[in-house]
Amino acid sequence: MSSGIRQVSVLGSTGSIGVSTLDVIARHPGDFSVFALAANRSVDALLAQCEQFKPRYAVMADEDAAEQLRARMAQVADTEVLSGEQGLERIVTAPEVDSVMAAIVGAAGLPSTLAAARAGKTLLLANKESLVMGGHLLMQAVRESGARLMPIDSEHNAIFQCMPADGQARPKLKGVSKILLTASGGPFRNWSRADMSDATPDQACAHPNWSMGRKISVDSASLMNKGLEFIEACWIFDVGPKQVDVVVHPQSIIHSMVQYVDGSVLAQLGNPDMRTPIAFGLGWPERVAAGVAPLDLIATARLDFEAPDEGRFPCLRLARESVATGGTAMAVCNAANEVAVDSFLGGGIRFTDIPRVIETALGQVKVVEPTDLSVVETADGEAREAAREAIGALSH
Numbered sequence: 001m002s003s004g005i006r007q008v009s010v011l012g013s014t015g016s017i018g019v020s021t022l023d024v025i026a027r028h029p030g031d032f033s034v035f036a037l038a039a040n041r042s043v044d045a046l047l048a049q050c051e052q053f054k055p056r057y058a059v060m061a062d063e064d065a066a067e068q069l070r071a072r073m074a075q076v077a078d079t080e081v082l083s084g085e086q087g088l089e090r091i092v093t094a095p096e097v098d099s100v101m102a103a104i105v106g107a108a109g110l111p112s113t114l115a116a117a118r119a120g121k122t123l124l125l126a127n128k129e130s131l132v133m134g135g136h137l138l139m140q141a142v143r144e145s146g147a148r149l150m151p152i153d154s155e156h157n158a159i160f161q162c163m164p165a166d167g168q169a170r171p172k173l174k175g176v177s178k179i180l181l182t183a184s185g186g187p188f189r190n191w192s193r194a195d196m197s198d199a200t201p202d203q204a205c206a207h208p209n210w211s212m213g214r215k216i217s218v219d220s221a222s223l224m225n226k227g228l229e230f231i232e233a234c235w236i237f238d239v240g241p242k243q244v245d246v247v248v249h250p251q252s253i254i255h256s257m258v259q260y261v262d263g264s265v266l267a268q269l270g271n272p273d274m275r276t277p278i279a280f281g282l283g284w285p286e287r288v289a290a291g292v293a294p295l296d297l298i299a300t301a302r303l304d305f306e307a308p309d310e311g312r313f314p315c316l317r318l319a320r321e322s323v324a325t326g327g328t329a330m331a332v333c334n335a336a337n338e339v340a341v342d343s344f345l346g347g348g349i350r351f352t353d354i355p356r357v358i359e360t361a362l363g364q365v366k367v368v369e370p371t372d373l374s375v376v377e378t379a380d381g382e383a384r385e386a387a388r389e390a391i392g393a394l395s396h
């Protein structure tokens, strides 16, 4: 690449996206350098990453974990250890930083993602929950600061690649008629509601095509992941909900499509490996190698498509209704889902209770205009409370 070494801060570096990001960076030592790494509590994993990448800073969101990391860092690298939200803000706003990989899971990622956008960085956005919660604030921050938002979520990265090059944020002006958002259907694509009600966390996390963290894996199984991505597409590409169709495509080879007014449909294809969208985001506007095997179409043999079944998968409907309601409804939907998924993973509720908990929270929490971060955080808190109460009522 031609434009000098890019300094990257990786948030959520010990997770699935974080590890894939570091894998791509390690392939291009002359192009990218790790400025900072951040995680929550995985001290051993972060220490090993510091040993390999020698970042200037390492951040642990958890204060005790930061103390532990600090105590062990001196033997490993000359890396300064920071902690908490302040530490995260520092590593995304530092003047040396070019790109921020936002790959913290869940609502916890919103403040640092927003800070990176406000600081005008190239924002490599994997943390879809921050956009679902605070889309209005985040997109406004991107516009006002001149930050560049590069979608890393595989579908949105695919859509970005299929959009007209100079019209990625304003498709309405460039002959785009629809975004076709593909969904694998998840591990329960052919399961009945009755079977899903007995599903275990490990069954829900056994995604047919992708290897991912447990929260997003459960979201894929419930189709809430597609609901969150539906909202994400509306924000990133500035389109209304009627311009986004969900298409179930079980092979996860087509990562999404863009349909134009002349009848053309452009698709982005590739093996299901997140290093492809990550390399695209890191290298843009150039292409850099990602370590991903070339797609073998003959071995793939067939590409299937079907309509999503919102009767068996009500989470997709709930997410679409949240967009239609607008305001803080999307933050409520996201927060209630996080609480419900956490409870399901911990054995507290059934898989089929997840949409029931979300629907209860959406019915209870007052929706307002998301004028600033504190309004969004209040809605998030109220939704969590409502979801916890709904879970309590289910277990009686």
Ligand SMILES: NC(=O)C1=CN([C@@H]2O[C@H](COP(=O)(O)OP(=O)(O)OC[C@H]3O[C@@H](n4cnc5c(N)ncnc54)[C@H](OP(=O)(O)O)[C@@H]3O)[C@@H](O)[C@H]2O)C=CC1
Residues within 6 Å of the ligand: 011, 012, 013, 014, 015, 016, 017, 018, 038, 039, 040, 041, 042, 043, 061, 102, 103, 104, 105, 106, 108, 126, 127, 128, 129, 152, 153, 154, 210, 211, 212, 213, 214, 215, 216, 274
């Ligand atoms: N995995 C994938 O293929 C894809 C993921 N995404 C999105 O990317 C994001 C990350 O997903 P994934 O990598 O699967 O998740 P993982 O669960 O694998 O990793 C989560 C990362 O976030 C860190 N983390 C968790 N809570 C906090 C916190 N409060 N403060 C700071 N760091 C925290 C974890 O640190 P620790 O290890 O210390 O817990 C870990 O590094 C999600 O929003 C997901 O929806 C989008 C598309 C694809």
Ligand SMILES: CC(=O)[C@@H](O)[C@H](O)COP(=O)(O)O
Residues within 6 Å of the ligand: 153, 154, 155, 182, 183, 184, 185, 186, 210, 216, 219, 220, 221, 225, 226, 274
């Ligand atoms: C890799 C990625 O982007 C995930 O969000 C993936 O899309 C999950 O697949 P489904 O939600 O379509 O099952």
Ligand SMILES: [Mn+2]
Residues within 6 Å of the ligand: 153, 154, 155, 229
């Ligand atoms: Mn996705």
